[in-house]
Structure formats: C-alpha cells, structure tokens
Amino acid sequence: MKFETKYFGTVEVPPDEVITFPNGLFGFEEERSFLLLPFAGSDGNMLCLQSAATLPGLYRHESLFSASQLSACSSEELREMEVKDSHALCYYVLCVVREPVQESTLNFKCPVVVNPDSRRAIQVILESDAYHMRHRLAEFQGKGGHPMLILGRKAGESLTIGGDISITVLSVDSGGNVSLGIQAPKRC
Secondary structure, three states, X not given: OEEEEOOOEEEEOOHHHXXXXXXXXXXXXXXXXXXXXXXXXXXXXXXXXXXOOOOOOOOOEEEEEEOHHHOOOOHHHHHHOOOOOHHHOEEEEEEEOOOOHHHOEEEEEEEEEEEOOOOEEEEOXXXXXXXXXXXXXXXXXXXXXXXXXXXXXXXXXXXXXXXXEEEEEEEEOOOOOEEEXXXXXXXX
C-alpha cells in the first residue's frame, strides 16, 4: 500500500503493518487506520502517527515517544487488546512539537497502546494523578538544566552507549521493578 505523508513523502507499507484503532482516537473517532513511521536517528523511539486515510489531503499526524513505563491497562482494556498482561503491549505518548523544542508537550495521561502482534491499538485515559496531558519537555532535565533523554525498553531489549557499553533490561516484575544488566569494558 502506498501513502502520501507529511514528513516522509510517499511511503510503501505492507498491509499488515497498518495499526487499527477500532474506536478511533479521542477527537478523531472517524479515523481508524494509522502508520507508525520512525523518525531518522530515533532508534524507533520517536514515531510519526500518520493517518492511513485514503482521502487525498486528509492527514492526521502526531509525534509519539516510546513509554513502556506506562504499563497500566484495566482488565477491560486488556481484553479489548487481546492480551492477559500489560507488559505484552507497547505504550506511546503523544507529543505536540513546538518552537523552541523545550516548549513541546507530552501527553502521559492518554497514551496510545498497541498490541504488536495483532496491530490493534487504543488510546486510554490513565487514572493516576501522577500523569497529565501537557508535560513540558523542559520538565525532563537532568543536573545543570541539561535535557534528559528518556527511553523505554522491554525485557530482553538493550541500549548501547558509545559503542562499548550495553544496558539490557533483564526483567520487569508485576510491581514494575526493573532488573538491569550492564556490560562495559574494564577501564584501568
């Protein structure tokens, strides 16, 4: 299938890679089919949610960030997503990109949840008061006010730093506790 996109030009995507939202997205219930297209250099952690609508000129896109720490679906949502455990799903937060980029906002309150096997997706509203609809990127700064990059990984996935340091998520228990393995060369 060929699609015209805002950021990627014409893309050809196999039909089984289309994400289906049976109920649409909040505010866009009529749009049900989307593509997840990774931005170059993001290692798959920043994606464009591009409408797969066949009407010419009808595009819906949002930037998404991987957010595996948001694994909190209700039992009803798990049934709808055809899984028994939230950890079998992929979680993404919507990002509204602004200028300057520090003013961009992330919506942690209403993440997009995708079953990577069935390509079925829903947008949920989390009950936790810890999450809001407009977290400014500037909130995620490390020491000295420098931006902090937050990446999500599932059990068995790794992150490589500098080509010789590897951090692997060994396990995530039902309470959300994470076990990490770190491989790094000895420095003398």
